[in-house]
Amino acid sequence: MVRPRILVVGAGFAGVECIRRLERRLSPAEADITLVTPNSYQLYLPLLPQVASGVLTPQSIAVSLRRSSRYRTRIIPGGAVGVDTEARVCVVRKITGELTEHAYDYLVLAPGSITRTFDIPGLTEHARGMKTLAEATYLRDHVIAQLDLADASEDEAERAARLCFVVVGGGYAGTETAACLQRLTHHAAKRYPRLDPGQITWHLLDLAPKLMPELGDSLGRVALDVLRRRGIQVSLGVSVAKVSSTEVTLTDGRVLPSRTLIWTAGVAASPLIGTLGAETVRGRLLVTPEMSVPAAAGVFALGDAAAVPDLAAREEGAICPPTAQHALRQGRAVADNLIATLRHQPLRPYVHKDLGLVVDLGGTDAVSKPLGIPLRGLPAQAVARGYHWSALRTNVAKTRVLTNWLLNAVAGDDFVRSGLTAAKPPTLREFEYTDTYLSADQVRAHMAALRATG
Incomplete structure (x- = not known):
């Protein structure tokens, strides 16, 4: 008998969890499993900011898919x-650029999301996101490069622009x-004697009236106070009107001379949909x-x-938020429903009550809401890092992350660039393909051409 072909698209939390459960619960004779992904690793997205800041190495949160026994x-x-x-065909563009076709009997779509952008002049050309390992690694290089260039510059205007960093979202x-x-x-x-630390400015912008409203008013204010105490200028009800390579114009009319715009204003479903x-x-x-x-x-x-x-939500018609917590459990549920389909058993609906939120602000600062219990400071930090550490899929990844945390806490950072900053850096579209x-229409035309050629 021909084994059913299961094709899984995407190696994020949902796709990998589905694959792992299928491998554990299906015998090799029951189905052939194929995964479509540009990289043979699962990226632990919640820790990307710590890669960008150098607390963690890129390899620490790129969990190999080939380590499973x-x-x-x-x-x-x-x-x-x-x-x-x-x-029942999926068209795949290989990393070589070649288009190939893969037939399936069962298709699991977990392609994830991309950075959501708007029709803002200059945004897609000059902004950088925080969605991929390449973006996080590039941002670290870019930020340190701005310090290097500001330190070497004799032009006060250029120095101020390079030391102004804008984050949207x-x-x-x-x-x-x-x-x-x-x-x-x-x-x-502290390592740049020619730089005045007071010249380094960080701006965090969001159109919403509150910071992270999911945390609730109390914890949201705590997070806001932490950021402002550090000197980060938080502007709510404000976004970007236009962007150039040397300045960012805000919707309230302010113009910030800046060489760095980091865009994290939400996500949109993969264009594959x-x-x-x-x-x-x-x-x-x-x-x-x-x-x-x-x-x-x-x-x-x-x-x-x-x-x-x-x-599990109280309001009718609610849909699950795009979080790792839901993606992991949905991966298991889809795997179980696939197995039930193959074995002619009834399918089960997905139900999961949210377990809470954790936000790591670095150092000893954090806000968390596990099981609805509001925490701040060190207890919140312990919960946040404990949650992330336990969610890492392999012992090797857990060891690397824990070692990185300990080393950074003891020795700090060396502020070394890896040399990835290019003269013409990739755009948002190029980073996320x-x-x-x-x-x-192109899919239909491609398939029609294949049928015409036999």
Whole structure:
């Protein structure tokens, strides 16, 4: 008998958790499993700001997919750029740029999300995100390069512009990025005798009236006080009007001479979702509580790219937020439903009550809300780092992260650039490869051409 072909797209929390559960609970004779991902590692996204600030090395949070003792999944090095649900074919662009087609019997879509951008002049050309390992590594190099160049400059205007850093987005990613990188520049300034630490300015902007409203008013104010005590200028109800290579113009009319704009103002579902021609909710693929895609036989979707109904929420019609906590549990639930499908058993809806939130602001500063209990300072930091450490999938990753934390706490940072800063740095689109996807029409044309050639 021909074994069913299970194709999983995406090696984030949802996709990897699904793969691992399938490997544990399915025998090799029951199905062939294939994973489409550009990199053979799972990126632990919540710790990216600590890579950007040099607390952790990039390798620490890139967890190898090939370390599992049960590893038997075939990995295709590339990105899914289109899906033909009628032909049950996924179009993949390999890392070489070559387009290939992979047939499936069951498709698990966990392509994740990309940085959400708006039609702001100069934004996509001059802003940098915090979504990939390459972006975090680049940002560290870039920030240290600005200190180096400011220290060497005799022009006061240039020096001020290089020492002005702007972060847009008052959610977890933006707040943690601003907090961690501000600590980096604060400590680095001691190594630059020609720089006045008072000249280094950090701005955190968000259109919302509150910082991280999910934390609640009390903890949100604590986080705001921590940032302002460190000298970070937080502007709420404000965003960016336009950007150039030398300045950032804000919606309140202010113009900030700056060479650094870090954009973390939310995420959008992967462009892959648009190639299916299926119904969406707020840009995310509409799925049933069992995470199957209506009118697309054999297709499941989960994680940031899917509008999974939140059955544990109080309000009707709620969908699960795009968090690692939900993605992990959805991965397990989809794997169980896939196995149930193969064994002709009933599927189960996804239900999970949120366990709380953790925000690491670096050093001894943090705010956390585990199981609804508000914490701040060292207790919150212990909970935040304990949660992240326990969520790392392998003992090797846990050892690396713990060693990095201890070493950084004892020895600090050397503020060394890795040499990745290029004369023309990649844009947001180039970092996240958002221009590589096909449209729904292009997918149909590609498949028609294949059928015509036999």
